[in-house]
Amino acid sequence: MPKIDELCINTIRCLSIDIVQKANSGHPGAPMGMAPMAYVLWDRFLKHNPADPKWPDRDRFILSAGHASSMLYSLLHLTGYDLPLDELKQFRQWGSKTPGHPEYGLAPGVEATTGPLGQGFANGVGMAIAQSMLAQHYNRPGHEIFDHFIYSIVSDGDLEEGITAEAASLAGTLQLGRIVYLYDDNDISIEGHTDIAFKEDVGKRFEAYGWQVIGPLDGNDTEAIDGAIRKARAVTDQPSLIICRTVIGFGSPNKAGTAGAHGEPLGEDEIRLTKQNLGWPGEEPFTIPPEASGHFREAQERGKQKQADWDNKLQSYRKEYPQEAEQLEGELRGDLPQGWDTGLEGLFSNQEKPIATRAASGQVLNTIAPYLHSLMGGSADLSPSTKTIMKDRGDYSAEDYNGHNMHFGIREHAMGAIANGMALHGGVIPYAATFLVFYDYMRAPVRLAALMKLRVVFVFTHDSVGVGEDGPTHQPIEQLIGLRSVPNLITFRPADATETVEAWRGALEREDGPTALALSRQGLPVIDRTKLAPASGVHRGGYVLWEASTSPDVIIIATGSEVDIALKAGEVLQGEGIAARVVSMPSWELFDAQPQDYRDQVLPPNIRARVSIEAGTTLGWERYVGIDGIAIGVTHFGASAPSKVVYEKLGLTPQRVVEEVQKLVRKGNS
């Protein structure tokens, strides 16, 4: 190995272990084993410009094994990203850009928040999907605007997780040749040798998925790694997995090859021994030999040049294809094109029959799709039920990367993470759909979308016991509160078709986080907006939909399919001389974010006779009804029966609301 390569690799290793030691917390072993593959990739292949981490045609590098973050921070610092050494010294400290696991949006050059295993692997599949769609749609002969690769380093843990199996199988089916993943095959996980739980033949498994599998090769053999990456890049219709046999904690005399190198600092003594063993020139922590520094920094000049070439390419593209270029640039900025929502105005004003909000959502989607090229998504094999097919937008497939309807297969977990990857890539607005109860299969990526502040629309239909006959396995109870409890996720549960329009509008206009739509299976009457309050109230989260009097005796709060029940109860109560106000509360998060005076207007603090109704757990509703109010809901599992029967039997009826209100009013009078 050339001296400079060895020096640079050891620079990564030593910097990484120093970072962890300084923090007195972290994972030194993985960086020590991965350093050669990371070095070869970053030094010889990775197309990036440290001065512009957002350059659209850069290669993406995802450290799926996010616990090896100190290595990524080292690489970013060494190649000249805006990440000073002081930030590396602040690893895992409050307010630093170098948290324990890489977080998208903090250190420049971090392409995805990783740590929860398998997510990064699947994010990369999403990035490759976005890349391929944009390339197929926008590239022209001689104008390869999109010509980048998706690289990742993945670990044993990544490959054990089921999400990876899902994403890998789909990537193979879709022949995503731009994916080049390096597998850090070090045989060690936290409980010991991986053989205790993971004896499978990984290479054979990936071949079965349709991947090109290269190796196993010696993870310290830089030329072998070089050749493997070349081979991987050369095959254009298969994703590639390069199996690199490595040693966790490589170089550490007493901890190499053991779980002891995984999750805690090596200790100062062992670091000394390790540096001796590696023939490391530096005595002080955070030493960076000038030759290594100089070599790494060449990335800056290379990157500048490459991006300049690309800028020229884009300029000539702009000349030849001004319309495409304009659209493309808007999409890369994340703009919604002017007039994208014109079709939404009055979309359901002639809708007389009840319509399920999932069906209304399908109509909304198809109304805006022709104006919103960047919209791309699909379902985990439920599209006829989730109503998420965009007509005339084609199926995305290995035969046609220009299609916009995704078929994720029965793989909710990967679907979520792939949608996240699409959003991370940029240029597309992804949506992902399944039944609300199967949100349980994809909690982690929804959370990560929120943490990463990604514009992803999660469409969850069949949102209550209204699912009916499929029974409790398919009837969400605790999933709505689940959505609402995720920080930075906004959830809408629209009451009818008109609220569904506004919910979609809210989702698409939101740029700093994901949105979840909870939609009904069953038909719901369309609220007559000529008589009741306008649907624009949705954007304030909750609003007074109807009231018998401006000084009501009681407030009934409802969401989604139960708003109609609340309205009917309000009418009955009016007949009995009890003045009710009905509040539609499609989004708790938006309502809670309103100024106090608005919230007090909708829910006057002095009116404590409050009843909520929602076909889900009552837990959490006390926020609005308080200790003195009554929350009607479902606090046990549902049951298999026709939807209407289930609603009757579980007391999700106007009559029940009326009774509870009467109880409250009597109590207040006594």
Next chain:
Amino acid sequence: MPKIDELCINTIRCLSIDIVQKANSGHPGAPMGMAPMAYVLWDRFLKHNPADPKWPDRDRFILSAGHASSMLYSLLHLTGYDLPLDELKQFRQWGSKTPGHPEYGLAPGVEATTGPLGQGFANGVGMAIAQSMLAQHYNRPGHEIFDHFIYSIVSDGDLEEGITAEAASLAGTLQLGRIVYLYDDNDISIEGHTDIAFKEDVGKRFEAYGWQVIGPLDGNDTEAIDGAIRKARAVTDQPSLIICRTVIGFGSPNKAGTAGAHGEPLGEDEIRLTKQNLGWPGEEPFTIPPEASGHFREAQERGKQKQADWDNKLQSYRKEYPQEAEQLEGELRGDLPQGWDTGLEGLFSNQEKPIATRAASGQVLNTIAPYLHSLMGGSADLSPSTKTIMKDRGDYSAEDYNGHNMHFGIREHAMGAIANGMALHGGVIPYAATFLVFYDYMRAPVRLAALMKLRVVFVFTHDSVGVGEDGPTHQPIEQLIGLRSVPNLITFRPADATETVEAWRGALEREDGPTALALSRQGLPVIDRTKLAPASGVHRGGYVLWEASTSPDVIIIATGSEVDIALKAGEVLQGEGIAARVVSMPSWELFDAQPQDYRDQVLPPNIRARVSIEAGTTLGWERYVGIDGIAIGVTHFGASAPSKVVYEKLGLTPQRVVEEVQKLVRKGNS
């Protein structure tokens, strides 16, 4: 094919489609394709006794593709289980034993609640683990008390789900030869041909996992199926997958081989055509030809005989090994042996230093493990952190099925479902451990454990932002409310070591549902029970731990690691002349289940100055603090920094509690 076989297979088909048609809801296509394999399995191999669905040595049959429930109900009825035809006619109706997807505990003979895809596949792996442990531990030469197989029919959807990949890889590693799964390979899923998302070579993938793969064979060829099952049973050190090529909706002239046969009734006309096409003798729906009926019912005599043989075996075992037999029978009943908890008394009475509740949990586990042979569990590759290793109980592995420490690998989703399968099998009490944030990877099996009322202990450590340096990807925020919102799940978040003892006691003594333990990473002072209320209060969910006065001005409610903060705040307030009561509330579910007068005693309705503190989302705490109280918590994502810094920065401190109380008291005074 012998006439009787054909007739019986068509009986399954026709009964299944009639059931779906009568309900006007359900999935006719899968049963029509699967009928031959199900018939061969049930007719020639399945060891079961319809008169005693709980016979411990019966073979287990799991319909992982739970949507084909009408087929399972048909088989149960036909072979003589206590499931009358009237129940089949009540398919998917309120109160029936025949819900849309099979539910454990309703129809006799249903071994697992299935429907959410992949769960049944993984449940079976858990059953095989329990079987193998019990066999290895209890069987003696000539006394094969445990000698049964785990069969399942799995679908494309099952195999696309990541949980299946996780479970299959582990089953291969563990060489679970008792697993015989039939794969209904029909190429159709809801969105169309599986090729759109699922082109992988399934056989090769399973070979890579270490499975014996048999087929593909013609799913209508009963002799081929017969031979394949024989071959599968013959190989004892590999699980087997039999790939059966089938046609969804087989027999239906217009719907066979299409997604149209999947999820809705065929319709009366198509049923007529189908029955003609199959040469079906019956005109009326629900016709069962007497020859078929007679043939199916032979299962009763066979089963009776087999179980009688086994009873004899057990009796002679009892004579030769009375001690083992007694222990075994207790375990099969689910008893906790007398004196299992003697070591727990005063376990931490000499504990002076703070101790993390995860560490206390490890001590509890190791105190009871010697007395509780049935305890068996482990972690998703985090046992050094979750402290869930039982010393001297051995590692469960292919080399030693008698070990009790499981190594699930980095596979949370499968871990949960495997634990469920172990509980379903009986004879073991399983536990499964990971970090609380990774509950997100295993929400579905925790929910299903609750729905199935299984005794499973889910151990979730690192239960708050107290995780510290690992940062927001590893810091739970919304997971506690997530646990609490699952019906029939009981969650404990113990405040210290002494509450941890009671939490484990509560978990193990509970027989009708799962329990989750939320445990701290960081050390917590041990509450001095000689001065404060006894830890037995845990069993009431919430209790008064300390108070400055029996008529307090304010109530502070806390859980887990925040109880100590509340106590400190209480003392400070006392110094300021404000009398506080500190309530420890380790389990909301148990507290909510107490009689009103107890709850009113702990939280007197007239005291509305209430503050809660918990290092998680505040959502839900309004149940106890009401609209007028204050909930202190974390309503955004956490941050990477040392635990103490995070607590300080996020205001999880006694000082903050004091300030909020002062605000409340001032408000009350104004």
